[in-house]
Amino acid sequence: MNIAIELPEKASRDLLRSLHRQLRAAIVDGRLKAGVRLPPTRALAKALGISRNTAIAAYDLLLSEGYVEARGGAGTYVIDLRPRLTRPKAPPPDPEADTRLASQWRGWRPVKEFCSDQVFRYDFIAGVPSMAFPFDIWQRLSTRAARQVARRKVQERDPAGEYSLREAIANHVSFVRAVACTPDDIVVTGGARQAIDLIARILVTPGQTEAAIEDPGYGPTRRSLEIAGAIIRATPVDAEGLVVERLPPSARIVCVTPSHQFPLGVVMSAARRRALLDFAASFNAVIIEDDYDSEFRHDHQPLDALQTLDRAETVFYVGTFSKSMFPELRVGFVVVPRWARYALTLAKQLNDWHCPLITQLALADFIAEGHLARHVRRMRRIYSERHRALTEAIAHHFDDRLQLFPAHAGVHLAAGSDSLDDRRLVVKAEAKGIRVEDIARYAVRDIDQRGLVFGFGLIRAEDIEPAVKILARLA
Amino acid sequence: MNIAIELPEKASRDLLRSLHRQLRAAIVDGRLKAGVRLPPTRALAKALGISRNTAIAAYDLLLSEGYVEARGGAGTYVIDLRPRLTRPKAPPPDPEADTRLASQWRGWRPVKEFCSDQVFRYDFIAGVPSMAFPFDIWQRLSTRAARQVARRKVQERDPAGEYSLREAIANHVSFVRAVACTPDDIVVTGGARQAIDLIARILVTPGQTEAAIEDPGYGPTRRSLEIAGAIIRATPVDAEGLVVERLPPSARIVCVTPSHQFPLGVVMSAARRRALLDFAASFNAVIIEDDYDSEFRHDHQPLDALQTLDRAETVFYVGTFSKSMFPELRVGFVVVPRWARYALTLAKQLNDWHCPLITQLALADFIAEGHLARHVRRMRRIYSERHRALTEAIAHHFDDRLQLFPAHAGVHLAAGSDSLDDRRLVVKAEAKGIRVEDIARYAVRDIDQRGLVFGFGLIRAEDIEPAVKILARLA
Numbered sequence: 001m002n003i004a005i006e007l008p009e010k011a012s013r014d015l016l017r018s019l020h021r022q023l024r025a026a027i028v029d030g031r032l033k034a035g036v037r038l039p040p041t042r043a044l045a046k047a048l049g050i051s052r053n054t055a056i057a058a059y060d061l062l063l064s065e066g067y068v069e070a071r072g073g074a075g076t077y078v079i080d081l082r083p084r085l086t087r088p089k090a091p092p093p094d095p096e097a098d099t100r101l102a103s104q105w106r107g108w109r110p111v112k113e114f115c116s117d118q119v120f121r122y123d124f125i126a127g128v129p130s131m132a133f134p135f136d137i138w139q140r141l142s143t144r145a146a147r148q149v150a151r152r153k154v155q156e157r158d159p160a161g162e163y164s165l166r167e168a169i170a171n172h173v174s175f176v177r178a179v180a181c182t183p184d185d186i187v188v189t190g191g192a193r194q195a196i197d198l199i200a201r202i203l204v205t206p207g208q209t210e211a212a213i214e215d216p217g218y219g220p221t222r223r224s225l226e227i228a229g230a231i232i233r234a235t236p237v238d239a240e241g242l243v244v245e246r247l248p249p250s251a252r253i254v255c256v257t258p259s260h261q262f263p264l265g266v267v268m269s270a271a272r273r274r275a276l277l278d279f280a281a282s283f284n285a286v287i288i289e290d291d292y293d294s295e296f297r298h299d300h301q302p303l304d305a306l307q308t309l310d311r312a313e314t315v316f317y318v319g320t321f322s323k324s325m326f327p328e329l330r331v332g333f334v335v336v337p338r339w340a341r342y343a344l345t346l347a348k349q350l351n352d353w354h355c356p357l358i359t360q361l362a363l364a365d366f367i368a369e370g371h372l373a374r375h376v377r378r379m380r381r382i383y384s385e386r387h388r389a390l391t392e393a394i395a396h397h398f399d400d401r402l403q404l405f406p407a408h409a410g411v412h413l414a415a416g417s418d419s420l421d422d423r424r425l426v427v428k429a430e431a432k433g434i435r436v437e438d439i440a441r442y443a444v445r446d447i448d449q450r451g452l453v454f455g456f457g458l459i460r461a462e463d464i465e466p467a468v469k470i471l472a473r474l475a
Numbered sequence: 476m477n478i479a480i481e482l483p484e485k486a487s488r489d490l491l492r493s494l495h496r497q498l499r500a501a502i503v504d505g506r507l508k509a510g511v512r513l514p515p516t517r518a519l520a521k522a523l524g525i526s527r528n529t530a531i532a533a534y535d536l537l538l539s540e541g542y543v544e545a546r547g548g549a550g551t552y553v554i555d556l557r558p559r560l561t562r563p564k565a566p567p568p569d570p571e572a573d574t575r576l577a578s579q580w581r582g583w584r585p586v587k588e589f590c591s592d593q594v595f596r597y598d599f600i601a602g603v604p605s606m607a608f609p610f611d612i613w614q615r616l617s618t619r620a621a622r623q624v625a626r627r628k629v630q631e632r633d634p635a636g637e638y639s640l641r642e643a644i645a646n647h648v649s650f651v652r653a654v655a656c657t658p659d660d661i662v663v664t665g666g667a668r669q670a671i672d673l674i675a676r677i678l679v680t681p682g683q684t685e686a687a688i689e690d691p692g693y694g695p696t697r698r699s700l701e702i703a704g705a706i707i708r709a710t711p712v713d714a715e716g717l718v719v720e721r722l723p724p725s726a727r728i729v730c731v732t733p734s735h736q737f738p739l740g741v742v743m744s745a746a747r748r749r750a751l752l753d754f755a756a757s758f759n760a761v762i763i764e765d766d767y768d769s770e771f772r773h774d775h776q777p778l779d780a781l782q783t784l785d786r787a788e789t790v791f792y793v794g795t796f797s798k799s800m801f802p803e804l805r806v807g808f809v810v811v812p813r814w815a816r817y818a819l820t821l822a823k824q825l826n827d828w829h830c831p832l833i834t835q836l837a838l839a840d841f842i843a844e845g846h847l848a849r850h851v852r853r854m855r856r857i858y859s860e861r862h863r864a865l866t867e868a869i870a871h872h873f874d875d876r877l878q879l880f881p882a883h884a885g886v887h888l889a890a891g892s893d894s895l896d897d898r899r900l901v902v903k904a905e906a907k908g909i910r911v912e913d914i915a916r917y918a919v920r921d922i923d924q925r926g927l928v929f930g931f932g933l934i935r936a937e938d939i940e941p942a943v944k945i946l947a948r949l950a
Contacts, residue, residue, distance in 0.1 A: 100727070102679055193826070201577075343581075346584065352672070356831060357805075359834075
């Protein structure tokens with residue numbers, strides 16, 4: 001056995017531990033190869049100048065841990081660990097077929113999102129905000145928060161979120177969105193995604209509950225509902241938002257993005273809003289209002305949240321800091337109807353107990369000290385400029401080949417077309433270093449809605465006109 | 476209308492926005508009370524020196540948002556928002572009964588955990604580690620991580636976790652627990668709790684899948700399985716850990732804490748480990764190994780993880796940094812069998828996309844730079860000292876009225892008793908400023924297991940003897 005073993009000059013207790021550890025390490029990292037015969041305990045003891053009992057004890061431990069096997073009188077041999085130590089990087093061909101998985105989880109693969117290390121010359125990816133964020137301020141507040149956490153006595157950590165944060169959020173949404181709520185109405189979540197996932201969990205009875213979603217719409221919302229066992233009812237969207245008249249009366253959940261439809265960008269009209277609230281009230285349905293980027297408003301038409309108009313506690317208002325701050329933060333929240341407060345808080349508690357505390361405390365200060373409002377104001381100016389540049393460039397270069405959907409908020413625009421071969425344009429554009437997506441990418445059914453989605457979170461204002469010009473030439 | 480309105484000297488566009496905002500704010504915060512009649516638009520325009528059209532437009536917006544109502548020719552009146560603005564703090568009497576909730580979510584309330592701002596003179600709460608943590612180092616690494624995030628180009632954010640973190644975790648567990656894995660086998664989660672919650676989601680077919688749990692055992696694991704729809708099979712625990720012979724062959728999931736049973740603290744014997752792995756292999760069952768605090772070992776008997784001995788990919792190894800660092804961090808991980816890798820990664824993606832990025836990058840460095848290993852070594856010494864003090868104090872003061880369960884790891888001990896009225900002792904102790912829990916608190920069925928659980932994460936070594944002395948007198 002040609003491996004170096006160094007033992008402490010200590011009590012046999014430490015000797016044994018040390019010897020066992022070193023032997024095991026040698027086996028795990030392959031210095032002791034499979035099939036190698038360990039020296040007889042007597043020989044090992046002599047070589048290392050330790051008692052034979054220590055050597056025997058060490059071998060016994062390796063034996064009980066399954067690293068070596070005793071072949072009768074033939075001695076002690078290293079077991080072949082390779083099958084486990086050198087696992088192939090890729091999963092086996094068809095892991096999803098394994099019957100140990102609950103059936104609804106078979107045959108799925110994780111979805112690639114923003115999956116491109118490729119840097120684009122012009123990037124119109126939608127749903128990704130600018131990374132211009134005051135990280136220095138954020139870290140200063142985080143450091144302060146860490147000190148608070150360090151000083152804390154053990155106490156209840158509320159799954160719904162730290163009270164100071166819920167207070168700050170309640171003030172924030174009351175002010176910017178006229179959403180009427182108290183801290184007790186709020187549950188802090190790991191982004192809007194966890195919010196919708198947990199809401200789906202508490203509302204959906206698998207195989208029974210029907211959920212209406214916007215078509216085209218936001219993929220992850222659909223998938224969370226599907227995996228929760230909901231029956232999906234794709235409902236069309238037009239220039240006034242979700243076509244409420246087309247809602248199946250059997251729908252018990254309605255998911256909407258009324259302030260800035262994803263991906264079309266349209267604002268739901270006041271009439272449709274009232275109709276939707278009436279629908280929910282009369283059919284005892286629930287509305288999930290995903291208000292993901294409405295802080296960035298580009299004109300004077302601030303239609304209020306459904307939650308603000310709701311009189312029957314039918315609306316779950318979902319907000320996020322992914323767009324107003326940065327997505328990697330993973331914090332969002334729900335303004336919960338009272339009847340669902342316990343259930344949603346419990347769902348959060350069972351899912352991951354609560355959001356990371358340092359983040360919660362830092363965010364509470366970030367909002368309370370006005371940093372969020374300042375940052376949103378600043379970004380609104382930047383996004384409005386890009387919004388304008390994009391609107392003008394498309395009108396100018398595409399003429400009537402692309403019709404912009406009216407959008408007054410947020411970080412993306414969409415444009416429809418009857419003539420355009422959008423798929424082909426997307427591919428040709430990528431070859432020219434331009435990333436832009438076609439509307440159909442967000443379709444639930446095979447909708448004939450043709451057109452493109454232009455995100456402007458990443459592209460600079462001055463780059464927009466040149467990029468659109470190239471696109472128009474490619475079209 | 477006696478509210479101050481200040482308007483900018485700007486284009487009518489800004490005038491309208493400003494006027495509408497101020498009126499709405501006045502209504503929301505109650506300066507304009509319900510039922511108040513707004514001045515006629517002509518009068519308002521005159522008073523503010525603006526065009527009448529601007530006043531009309533502002534009223535129209537308030538109308539469309541539902542803040543005011545037009546009473547025929549009688550004018551415009553403020554609507555009563557109070558029912559929504561002054562929601563009672565407490566939820567209505569029986570919110571869980573609401574039929575809009577999926578049935579399995581009705582009748583539940585969030586569970587209070589560590590719910591006590593009351594500071595105890597002597598605190599033996601279990602499952603709570605010491606808060607002695609190098610937060611200064613942590614914040615330094617977080618600040619560096621924030622800079623990395625700020626510099627990032629948009630790219631795929633892997634739901635399974637940042638590769639650098641999974642690499643660090645893989646090396647860490649291979650070293651301290653001889654768990655053989657590559658970064659690709661790891662999914663980073665929001666604590667062990669989210670790990671178990673997501674595993675339950677992908678394995679449980681509601682109403683069908685039977686899950687065996689330790690009795691007594693860890694409550695949240697049981698609740699996550701229940702809410703996922705599993706049929707719970709409580710299985711007894713003795714001094715050798717889970718009594719494998721008592722497992723119902725119909726169990727398809729077996730949850731265990733083999734390194735340090737919660738709450739009894741016993742180590743699962745090598746024989747039982749082999750038996751459990753055989754059980755899983757022969758019945759095509761899955762083992763969830765919750766290895767929550769085994770880094771803190773108090774003797775030379777390092778029994779390896781079940782995952783290390785597993786040859787059939789039946790084990791989900793769940794680790795956490797809640798005990799080795801601090802619980803408010805909310806980071807844990809799973810070493811996933813390859814056949815479940817896609818499903819678990821997708822479950823994480825649908826649930827909350829990924830863990831906060833700054834935390835992930837900071838943790839990767841914290842581990843890679845050896846800070847974790849150092850901290851664990853330091854805490855192991857501290858906990859071992861408390862472990863010894865507790866063992867001696869109980870033996871000395873309780874004689875044979877309490878028999879300690881053999882425990883070689885972790886941050887708590889348990890002691891059984893035939894004679895002791897443990898419930899009564901717990902209550903009497905609290906009155907004397909001592910927090911200690913009885914084993915029955917963790918029972919799933921009505922087990923007759925009497926005794927106490929002594930956590931030593933919070934109590935200092937020198938306080939242990941005096942505290943136990945008082946307890947013994949109260950007993």
